[in-house]
Amino acid sequence: MDxxxxxxxxxxxSGKLGRAVVRHLVESNWDVINVDRIPSADPIAPYVHVDLTDYGQTVSALSAVDDRYDRVDAVVHLAAIPAPGLAPNPVIYANNVTASYNVFAAARQTGIRNVVWASSETVLGLPFDEPPPYLPVDEEYPARPNSSYSLGKHVDEQVAAQFCRWDPELKMIGLRxxxxxxxxxxxxxxxxxxxxALRKWNLWGYIDARDGAQAVRKALEYKGTGLEIxxxxxxxxxxxxxxxxxLxxxxxxxxxxxxELGRFETLLSIDKARRLLGYEPEHSWRSTVD
Structure with missing residues (x-):
């Protein structure tokens, strides 16, 4: 065994993207621990029940858990209420921002310098009722959060920037x-x-969970320091x-x-991820549907 x-x-x-990430990282020879409030329907990695809104639990989960593990080298933070409208606005904001802060701070406290987390396309200005400044959209224009959910994701990015300022050895990568x-x-x-018009709200974009997992792995492997989005x-x-x-x-x-746009080229630019991470999607819906 390697x-x-x-x-x-x-x-x-245990979530939709999380299951794909866990499976891909296990297959890529990472030793994976799934930290969540509920077990996974695809239990291929050890599971630890943790409430990430509790800082003490978060620090413990990133340190050691009895006979399960005694060190952690990296953290991938995907846990969140995953979209606007699934809970009252203050609940979404408080849960997601608190959990992210706790993970970021616990990683710093425990000496973890490799942090990848789920930001969101919503920071780009979804649902684009106000037109974007240009197409394809990219990471270069200021955030335009239009919901409590996306506001929380924007706050996560700002918090991460300051954590990296405090610790020049820290690498934090936010994946929108x-x-x-x-x-x-x-x-x-x-x-x-x-x-x-049904899919105008996110410029007709999507991410196959398996390609999302690839991006996570490549972000973990990225050798730089500081914040990248x-x-x-x-x-x-x-x-x-x-x-x-x-369109x-x-x-x-x-x-x-x-x-000039390719025939079905994404309007959510992935040029930066291609250039710096070597990310290249492998799973199009077109090869799945007859």
């Missing part, structure tokens, strides 16, 4: 994941062309026949398009 790459705690490893999909979700995609989406849109150029012209005709 030697382990290192031990990583994955918070929220698009709408997470699994193969079972793809049967609905051909119907989106009937009304392109990446949009993580698939290379194509959810649309079956309507091209990206047609841009129809829905946001006043918005500058910065380059």
């Amino acid at each position: 030697e382990s790459v290192g031990r990583v705690v994955v918070t929220g490893g 994941f698009s709408n997470v999909m699994e193969p079972a979700d793809y049967a609905a995609f051909p119907g989106f062309d009937a009304d392109p 990446f949009i993580i989406a698939n290379a194509d849109t959810v649309m079956a026949t309507t091209t990206s150029a047609e 841009a012209a129809r829905v946001h005709p006043e918005v500058p398009v910065r380059h």
Whole structure:
């Protein structure tokens, strides 16, 4: 058996993206611990029940848990109420921001210098009722949170920036994941062309959970220090026949398009992730749906 790459705690490893991340990291020879409030339906890694809004529990989970493990090399923080509207606004904000702060602070306290966490495409300005400054959107323009959920994600990014300022050896990578999909979700995609406005809210983007997991692994492997933020989406849109150029012209005709668009090219730019992480999506919905 190959030697382990290192031990990583994955918070929220029982969730939709978390399950794919845990599986991919196990297959990539990481020693994975799933930290969550509920066990996984796909239990391929040891599970520890932790409430991340409790700082003491969080520090303990990133330090040692009896006979399970005695050190942690990296943390992937995915645990959160995963979208706007799933709880009252103050509950979403308080839960998500508190959990993120606790994970970031506990990692620093326990000497973990490799932190990857789930930010969100919502920070880009979803649902884009106000047009974006240009297309494809990227990481370069200021955040535009439009919900308590996305405000919390924006706060996470600002907190991470200060943690990295305090500790120059720390690496923190925020991944602005698009709408997470699994193969079972793809049967609905051909119907989106009937009304392109249905998916205008996130510029027709998505991320296959398996490609999201790839991005997490590559972020863990990245050798830099300091804060980096990446949009993580698939290379194509959810649309079956309507091209990206047609979508841009129809829905946001006043918005500058910065380059000639490929037929179904994502309007959530992944150029930075490609350049710095070597990220390249491998799973398009088009190869799944007949």
